[in-house]
Amino acid sequence: MALVCVVDDQAMMRDSLTATLSAQDHKVVAFDNAQEALTAIRQRAFDVVLTDLRIPGMDGVSLLREMRRLGLDTPVVLMTAFASVQTAVEAMKLGAFDYVQKPFNGEEVAIVIERAVREKQMLRDNEVLRRTIEDMTAERRLIGQATAMKPIIDKIERVAQSTATVLICGESGTGKELIARAIHAASPRAAQPMLAVNCAALSPTLLESELFGHEKGAFTGADRMRKGRFELADGGTLLLDEVSEISPSLQAKLLRVLQEREFERVGSSVTRRVDVRVIATTNRDLREWSAKARFREDLYYRLSVLPVDVPPLRERRDDINALMEHFITRVTEREGKDRPRFSPDATNLLMEYSWPGNVRELQNLCERVCVLEAGRDVTAATIRPLLSGPVKAPASAAERASYRDGSILDDAERDLICRTLQRFAGHREKSARALGIGLRTLGLKLKKWRDEGLFDEGMVRRSGSIPVALSAVSQAVENAEHDLQSV
Numbered sequence: 001m002a003l004v005c006v007v008d009d010q011a012m013m014r015d016s017l018t019a020t021l022s023a024q025d026h027k028v029v030a031f032d033n034a035q036e037a038l039t040a041i042r043q044r045a046f047d048v049v050l051t052d053l054r055i056p057g058m059d060g061v062s063l064l065r066e067m068r069r070l071g072l073d074t075p076v077v078l079m080t081a082f083a084s085v086q087t088a089v090e091a092m093k094l095g096a097f098d099y100v101q102k103p104f105n106g107e108e109v110a111i112v113i114e115r116a117v118r119e120k121q122m123l124r125d126n127e128v129l130r131r132t133i134e135d136m137t138a139e140r141r142l143i144g145q146a147t148a149m150k151p152i153i154d155k156i157e158r159v160a161q162s163t164a165t166v167l168i169c170g171e172s173g174t175g176k177e178l179i180a181r182a183i184h185a186a187s188p189r190a191a192q193p194m195l196a197v198n199c200a201a202l203s204p205t206l207l208e209s210e211l212f213g214h215e216k217g218a219f220t221g222a223d224r225m226r227k228g229r230f231e232l233a234d235g236g237t238l239l240l241d242e243v244s245e246i247s248p249s250l251q252a253k254l255l256r257v258l259q260e261r262e263f264e265r266v267g268s269s270v271t272r273r274v275d276v277r278v279i280a281t282t283n284r285d286l287r288e289w290s291a292k293a294r295f296r297e298d299l300y301y302r303l304s305v306l307p308v309d310v311p312p313l314r315e316r317r318d319d320i321n322a323l324m325e326h327f328i329t330r331v332t333e334r335e336g337k338d339r340p341r342f343s344p345d346a347t348n349l350l351m352e353y354s355w356p357g358n359v360r361e362l363q364n365l366c367e368r369v370c371v372l373e374a375g376r377d378v379t380a381a382t383i384r385p386l387l388s389g390p391v392k393a394p395a396s397a398a399e400r401a402s403y404r405d406g407s408i409l410d411d412a413e414r415d416l417i418c419r420t421l422q423r424f425a426g427h428r429e430k431s432a433r434a435l436g437i438g439l440r441t442l443g444l445k446l447k448k449w450r451d452e453g454l455f456d457e458g459m460v461r462r463s464g465s466i467p468v469a470l471s472a473v474s475q476a477v478e479n480a481e482h483d484l485q486s487v
Helices: 011-023 034-043 060-069 085-093 106-135 150-160 176-185 204-212 248-260 286-291 297-303 319-335 344-352 358-372 380-386 397-405 408-423 428-435 439-451 468-486
Strands: 003-007 027-031 048-052 076-080 098-101 166-169 194-198 237-241 262-264 271-273 277-282 306-309
Touching: 003 011, 003 034, 011 027, 011 106, 027 034, 034 048, 034 060, 034 271, 048 060, 048 106, 060 076, 060 085, 076 106, 098 106, 150 176, 150 306, 166 176, 176 194, 176 237, 176 277, 194 204, 204 248, 248 262, 248 297, 286 297, 319 344, 319 358, 344 380, 358 380, 408 428, 408 439, 428 439
Parallel strands: 003 027, 003 048, 048 076, 076 098, 166 277, 166 306, 194 237, 237 277
Antiparallel strands: 262 271
């Protein structure tokens, strides 16, 4: 379906074309003069303009010439009952898409419109592809099976179906862009373009031009009209990476686009409307920044309609092995090298490391090891010099077991719930109230643990009875708290 602008001074012709094109599932907006049509074309993204050649006032060729002068690249099809080679040649030189002679049948016009729409889409796709290739700096596959990532993966499916803005928060290197692309890929807009802008990499002036576009001569170096990312992403998704770095003046303009879905190119007073789903990422605490007047509070609330918090790698250590396998396989296949062999002490070191650079740091380390240690044995001594941050003390047996069997936080939660149920002699309603959770939530957790063989009702009815595994975890937690207090 295309949005077609029809321009003809004869009402019968306008009505006939409107009926014909509407029957082809196109949406038609008709005008009886070119001046009004030009005003509408500057404000709306028409797919095709179908105009009579001879119209009182501004004729079809003049309309085409003015559109090209303004940088409007909408395909134009001219119609006339006074065909001549000279007129046709002039129109084609000005960039007319095609030229049809009256009288014509509806099928002939419909075919020309379809060709024009396909060509415009092809040109747009080429531009989007070029921009997308420039933006491709990260692996597109989302990997994460740790307990901390499961709520994120579940949330992606729910968030993707909405058109509301999304704010993805997390430390640098946690994979915020991958999550943004996963949201787009799972959304109804997946077939439409997704473009990205690194807000921290551009000056305020260049960023405004990149987002909204500019007219020819708008500033020094603007030697031609250029569409912005909002305009190119119309119908799709726009990723604003590190949105916290946007200047205060530009924050106000961004707020307006999010609220009103309209903007002006730099150097233009023409308002344009777009349908773009915005996903923003940040490694800052925008709530805190807005409280300190470093980020507009109204913009923060407009961006964080659907917030997604990405945990750092140190809080999802279960993912380390899967991520390593993915990165090593990709690098060895790309470089044509043998896989390095990691010793147990090297693996333990990676599990104990805090990963301040998160997944990006892990990827970097895997690539370096694959290239420098291809086919060799890799030990802790090999890896230690490659780590940028401190390595914590060796993990206890209980902690190492938690890496294999699940999250230590999950075990601690299970221990706390069992202790609370014991305190209230198995009374679930009182226990849920004391824990500050819903009765249904408590029931679901107990059912899950029962299905996994980690819980039975007898545990909480036997006085002082706590599962051995939970007692070990509790002791580990208490020891850690004691160590922290000692420090």
